[in-house]
Amino acid sequence: MKTKIMLMILVMFLGIQGVKAQDMERKEPNLQASYEIEIDAPIETVWNALAVDYGGIGKWASGVNHVVEFSGEGGDAKRFCSISAAGFNDTRERVIKWEPENYYFEYELYEGLPGFVRYSINKDKLTPKGDKTIWTSYNDMRVGGFMGLTMKWMMRKQLTKVLQNKAEELKHFVETGEPHPRKVEIMGKKVSKDTKMRKKIAVVEVEQKIDTPVERVWEIIGEGFADVADSNPNCPYSEWSSGHNEPKVGAMRIMYMTNNREKKYFVDKIAKYDPENHHITIEIVDKKGFGNLNIDYSWVNMDATKISNNKTLLKIRFNYLTRPRFFKSLAKAPMRKAFQRYAHGIDYHAKTGEKVTEQKWKKIRHLYK
Structure with a gap:
């Protein structure tokens, strides 16, 4: 009983201290x-x-x-x-x-x-x-x-x-x-700094042949810019950034990389948009939740090229620089794996129309070995 009473007094004391601390902030x-x-x-x-x-x-x-x-x-x-x-x-x-x-x-x-x-x-x-x-x-x-x-x-x-x-x-x-x-x-100064740093950029490239018309692939990588979560198993949710609602140069989206949307995300901006040639360049303008690995001066080039009426070649080229610099080579393998999964996700989504979630990927990944 004495122990319970002491605990109650302690809780009350801490509660009073908490109120005092809050009042201090309101002074x-x-x-x-x-x-x-x-x-x-x-x-x-x-x-x-x-x-x-x-x-x-x-x-x-x-x-x-x-x-x-x-x-x-x-x-x-x-x-x-x-x-x-x-x-x-x-x-x-x-x-x-x-x-x-x-x-x-x-x-x-x-x-x-x-x-x-x-x-x-x-x-x-x-x-x-x-x-x-x-x-x-x-x-x-x-x-x-x-x-x-x-x-x-x-x-x-x-x-x-x-x-x-x-x-x-x-x-x-x-x-x-x-x-x-x-x-x-x-x-x-920022432009000058960007120019110098981009000379030291690392590159990851992946390709994927997709058995659908090039227009279908463009619907996903270009017109569906804000719906990247439909085809990327690494991204559970995505949406337009506030004030943006159509794919064009300057438009921005948010890619949430966990179900907790405030914990880890990228903010991407369209730097180049060329529907006629099925090309889009996406620049990463902000990020949160990546710990000690800082990825800077990063952008993605995506091209869909017609092979035949029902076959398309998708090319993804990711350009990046890390801080500290020596992380650049360490990051290359996981980056390539992530973008290869994304390319496979685009392939599956283009052919089936199904959203490629993490759970879905676990079921279909054997198709891409």
């Missing part, structure tokens, strides 16, 4: 910064670029490579940003307050923050000044732990600089229609 911010700038444009123009086009921040902000996912609008908008700054995680952000009548909104970063940051909320307010606009941007943050408290003074200075850069970049974008030189420079 007033202990780190704040703000920046104000005048933009030579009407308030509606600025509001549209900053708030209405919430998913378009990658067009002008140097701190963002691109927006991987975007959903909702206004007060329901969410975005998943690929961050350009070295050492920073990609972030997920959502609007939490939306007052278009006052040209005011707030959004919070709810994923990708350092562990010592309890929360981070951005607040943006536009005020008309004749034909111009005053943009005041605030950030409220709460930090905790030894790391947060010791770095607070440094973070405040850095946070102010981030707001200043962001304000200057939006001002330049709205007034000129072009990205700020800072954004252009970062984009240029």
Whole structure:
């Protein structure tokens, strides 16, 4: 009995401590910064670029490579940003307050923050000044732990600089229609880096003869870009990325590699789309859940070539680079196996119309030995 009572007291104590910890996160911010700038444009123009086009921040902000996912609008908008700054995680952000009548909104970063940051909320307010606009941007943050408290003074200075850069970049974008030189420079460095790295790319190639017309194969690899899960036994589910719904250059899909969709996935983009020649180039623009093996600068070329009226040659060429670099050769065998299974899956799906799940693959794999 004494043991049970002690356990009950311990549970109650831990529960109280948990509530206190939650309350700590809801306390007033202990780190704040703000920046104000005048933009030579009407308030509606600025509001549209900053708030209405919430998913378009990658067009002008140097701190963002691109927006991987975007959903909702206004007060329901969410975005998943690929961050350009070295050492920073990609972030997920959502609007939490939306007052278009006052040209005011707030959004919070709810994923990708350092562990010592309890929360981070951005607040943006536009005020008309004749034909111009005053943009005041605030950030409220709460930090905790030894790391947060010791770095607070440094973070405040850095946070102010981030707001200043962001304000200057939006001002330049709205007034000129072009990205700020800072954004252009970062984009240029990324292109230069990509060019150098691609010279060291590894290649995996597989081929598969399929006893169906070339148009049927193209339906799967091209027109069915977002339905890759129907023919790939490694992918239990796939869908269009938010805001995309048809195969064309720039369109994106999400390939979930486990049944837990948040655990492991790729985000793919169509880099080249040529229905006339039955060719598609797919670039991997983001990924999650691959541990220490980082696959970078990766894209897939897929070609369907007519052999006869009812026979097609499918070629898949996967180009990739890994970090650390020595993983490149170690990854080649499992990559080839994965893409060979995919080619076999396309063959089976093209001929039968059946979805090639992992369970289905276990039953049919003997057909491809």
